Amino acid sequence: MAEDLTVNIPMKFPAEATLSQSLFDAGVVTLINESNLAQNMLSEATNIMLYEKGAPGPRWGTDWFGSELPGGLAIDGAGMYQSAADANHLLVVSGGTIYRSTNDGATWTACTGASFTSGKKAYFSQGSSDGSGNNYLYITNGYDYPIRYNGTTTLVPFIAISPPSAPTVTETGLTSGVYEYFYRISAVNEVGFTQASASGTITTNVSRESWDPTNTGDYYVTLSWPAVSGAVRYDIYLAEDASDDAANNNYYLDSVGAVSSPGYVDNGQIALNPNTTAPLENTSGGPRVRELVPIGSRMWGVEDRDFPYRVWWTGSGPFVGYFSDSYDGGYIDLELGSQRYPVQVIDYRDGKGDPLTTVFCNSANSIGCIWQISLVATTLLDTQFTQPSANKLAGSRGTPAPNSVVSVLNDFMFFNYQAVYDLGSRQQLFNLLSSDEYSANIRPTLISNINPAANSSVSAFFYLAKVFISAPFNSTVNNTTMVWDSERKAWIPYAYTLGMERMLQYTDTTGINHMLFWKPGDAQLSETSQFILGDYGEVFQTSLTTGLIPTVPKDRFGFAQIDTGYLEFANPAGGINVELLGIDRTVGFRTQKTVTLTPSATSSNVGWSTFVWSATPWSYASATATNYSESSAKRYFFVNKELNAYQYRITTFTNISQYILRTLEVTGTPTLSGPPPAWRLNAT
Numbered sequence: 001m002a003e004d005l006t007v008n009i010p011m012k013f014p015a016e017a018t019l020s021q022s023l024f025d026a027g028v029v030t031l032i033n034e035s036n037l038a039q040n041m042l043s044e045a046t047n048i049m050l051y052e053k054g055a056p057g058p059r060w061g062t063d064w065f066g067s068e069l070p071g072g073l074a075i076d077g078a079g080m081y082q083s084a085a086d087a088n089h090l091l092v093v094s095g096g097t098i099y100r101s102t103n104d105g106a107t108w109t110a111c112t113g114a115s116f117t118s119g120k121k122a123y124f125s126q127g128s129s130d131g132s133g134n135n136y137l138y139i140t141n142g143y144d145y146p147i148r149y150n151g152t153t154t155l156v157p158f159i160a161i162s163p164p165s166a167p168t169v170t171e172t173g174l175t176s177g178v179y180e181y182f183y184r185i186s187a188v189n190e191v192g193f194t195q196a197s198a199s200g201t202i203t204t205n206v207s208r209e210s211w212d213p214t215n216t217g218d219y220y221v222t223l224s225w226p227a228v229s230g231a232v233r234y235d236i237y238l239a240e241d242a243s244d245d246a247a248n249n250n251y252y253l254d255s256v257g258a259v260s261s262p263g264y265v266d267n268g269q270i271a272l273n274p275n276t277t278a279p280l281e282n283t284s285g286g287p288r289v290r291e292l293v294p295i296g297s298r299m300w301g302v303e304d305r306d307f308p309y310r311v312w313w314t315g316s317g318p319f320v321g322y323f324s325d326s327y328d329g330g331y332i333d334l335e336l337g338s339q340r341y342p343v344q345v346i347d348y349r350d351g352k353g354d355p356l357t358t359v360f361c362n363s364a365n366s367i368g369c370i371w372q373i374s375l376v377a378t379t380l381l382d383t384q385f386t387q388p389s390a391n392k393l394a395g396s397r398g399t400p401a402p403n404s405v406v407s408v409l410n411d412f413m414f415f416n417y418q419a420v421y422d423l424g425s426r427q428q429l430f431n432l433l434s435s436d437e438y439s440a441n442i443r444p445t446l447i448s449n450i451n452p453a454a455n456s457s458v459s460a461f462f463y464l465a466k467v468f469i470s471a472p473f474n475s476t477v478n479n480t481t482m483v484w485d486s487e488r489k490a491w492i493p494y495a496y497t498l499g500m501e502r503m504l505q506y507t508d509t510t511g512i513n514h515m516l517f518w519k520p521g522d523a524q525l526s527e528t529s530q531f532i533l534g535d536y537g538e539v540f541q542t543s544l545t546t547g548l549i550p551t552v553p554k555d556r557f558g559f560a561q562i563d564t565g566y567l568e569f570a571n572p573a574g575g576i577n578v579e580l581l582g583i584d585r586t587v588g589f590r591t592q593k594t595v596t597l598t599p600s601a602t603s604s605n606v607g608w609s610t611f612v613w614s615a616t617p618w619s620y621a622s623a624t625a626t627n628y629s630e631s632s633a634k635r636y637f638f639v640n641k642e643l644n645a646y647q648y649r650i651t652t653f654t655n656i657s658q659y660i661l662r663t664l665e666v667t668g669t670p671t672l673s674g675p676p677p678a679w680r681l682n683a684t
Helices: 242-246 440-449 452-457
Strands: 017-021 042-046 048-050 056-058 061-064 075-082 088-094 097-101 123-129 135-140 147-149 168-172 179-188 200-204 220-224 233-239 251-257 263-266 273-277 291-295 298-302 310-313 330-333 340-349 355-363 369-380 383-392 406-408 411-416 419-426 429-437 459-463 466-471 480-485 490-496 502-507 513-518 526-529 542-546 560-573 576-584 588-597 633-652 658-670
Touching (some): 042 048, 075 123, 075 502, 097 147, 123 298, 135 291, 168 200, 179 220, 179 242, 200 220, 233 263, 251 263, 298 340, 310 355, 330 383, 406 459, 411 466, 459 513, 466 490, 560 576, 560 588
Antiparallel strands (some): 061 526, 135 147, 168 220, 179 200, 220 263, 340 355, 355 369, 459 466, 502 513, 513 526, 576 588
16 A cells, blocks of 8 residues: 655645734843843843833943142042022042032032041931021031031031030038938030039938929929020939939939029939930031931931930920920931941831831841831920830841832832831732842842942932832942843843933932932042933943744743844944844854944934025025934844844943834744754663
């Protein structure tokens, strides 16, 4: 019987298929191997950003802003000041000197009256008035006493005053007895208070609650002490036995104003405030915190040089900037003696939306935690005082990098060890806040690159729907800047191959906003903008690589004869190199084709009414031709290769190269020829 040769002949042949990638809104994903990436994912993007609908293109350029600082020393901090007349000033700390510019950095003037220790990183926060029509900008560095800038070149330093001497205590109508009383005095200025004096003591034969309230009888005591220069009031503290006095448990009694011969009469009628004890340190020069942050009607600060567990707050209203509890300021020590200590404070809320001061803590094991603090007004007899209430968020993570904490719409993002987290409310967690990882897609990149010994320098900034996060990639200083696109929830981990020590938004004297930054060691500010080409006038190279896409989507072992590659770019400029890579049947993975897209020559779009028609002008004026690029540049090239998978790589090498990638395609027909012999495993 003759063999039927038609049995294995296919009756229907595969049709040509088009494989298209027109969305890249997932950004770069390094958690998944490039051979398993979805079509909207990129395996690599260097000096790239995402634009409309997630389309990638070369990132913004960078250039210098203003002029170099006169001293030529590295910038330690920069900030913006707005006067009461709405004039904007730019301030920079360099070499310990504070410089200001009123012409957008074109010229700088050194401020006098105060300075910082050179090399200490400085921070700026505007939050009160000096009472003379000038606003105050607070400048801090966590090492020196704070300095205030009021719009002039003469700075207003916080100057500590001296503590009082021990008070002299005299009795009227009382004699020595079994009741002991120990009085201490603290001098107060507009900023804070001195440490309490030594005790002035007295023993009496009548207990204090039985003294005469009218001061006309025989039972009261009088305190007197030398005046302290610079004091605006004095706080009086009392302990009612020797053991309390020895333990510094002298409780707040009363306050008196500053006079040439200060004194006080205690008739026993004012109750002690058991929540406020005599201060052990001098804060009249201001607490030496790293940064002051406006929260509600107060200012808050952490990373105190002298008290690392302490969170400070100022008074409110006219007493913003006053840290003394006599002006409704105060402090709380969180987990005193633990390995966790506060590094950043922000204005946030709890899970129910109630505003709370939120404190990020670091720890020796880099996990940290988050606390939330509320201030509760309590009245005891006729005295009202503010009492803090602090709660730690269960399971929360803190940060070793205070500059990485950034407000992003309704949440806060922050860096923790080798991941970026987000603090916010979750639908499945009623009335609770949760800190969840946002960087899972690029976690391998963070783990393999960020230097744990320098991760405290990670800095973040939110600008035009993008979070810029600069980090030390295998370095001791920030040298790479990542971008997280908040609209598409997508990462570009190598968006900038340069580091930014810190970033800020500055509104210039014409009302235009700028994203400014400085690189580690720079003595001049920089700017990044979509309107700047290149880096400081020089070329930066870009590179974009897609995933490795199967040519037969339903058969990862199948091959297709790829005929043509197609490209679509919006507004291309300069040379754009396109490389098609793929797994070839005979030689495996290699470059299949390399082409260069050169945009069409620019054209003139001027009309008759503004250009020379002949020797005689058509109208009274002529205009320069306006150049434009192709809004949709479509190109194709021939491939003619049998491929199992393909991958596109796009690079640029000139500072005028620009594009927005619309579409990448290949067309081809499955070959049904089976896997190549080289893939076969021989049985043993």
